[in-house]
Amino acid sequence: MNSITLAPGLAYYPDYLDRAAQDALLKAVREATRAAPLYTPRMPRTGKPFSVRMTNCGGLGWVSDEHGYRYQPTHPETGTAWPDIPKIALDAWEALSGYPHLPDACLINFYEPSARMGLHQDKDEEEFDAPVVSLSLGDTALFRYGGLDRKDPTKSVKLRSGDAIVFGGPARLIHHGVDRLFPGSSDLLPQGGRLNLTLRKVKVGPIS
DNA sequence: GAGTATCA
């Protein structure tokens, strides 16, 4: 499988999922969002809404509101447990993570054409030995990544539908974000936009 | 468009 090392620990797999796999994953995501609808996260303290809408699958989901960032086992609006992680996503984790346990969290981000994600670190997990595996569906995104320090220099790469990226080892905690989408760049989602799935291991050890 | 800074 084709992989490009963008930085130490940061592996990029262009076209990791073929079109049939993308269609299958999209179908699974639609089923997940039927059980756990996309909601609008808010910033801690200020309550300012994100432009990206989110939901989760797996035992734990990442949420953000006035009270802070955290992982929790239920949807913040419906109060019900998150649906299961799609099989195709688990397969990607097993193929790409190099980690001996299944993920316990899968954050699903939906970007409308105008949505952005500022430069940030994924550091709300307890297990930093496990990588974060990211899968892109739909419109191309301009992805920015830097270093452990927020002021470290950054580079950009376009992430297209079906691409995978893995943050592991020295790249597990690098800053990253999405500067913009390229509307109309994919016909996978009829309404346009981009879906991103990030698989994580929040708790140390096997899933209980 | 890319990169940095500041607030909170």
Place this chain on the structure above:
DNA sequence: AAAG
């Protein structure tokens, strides 16, 4: 302190 924060993916704003």
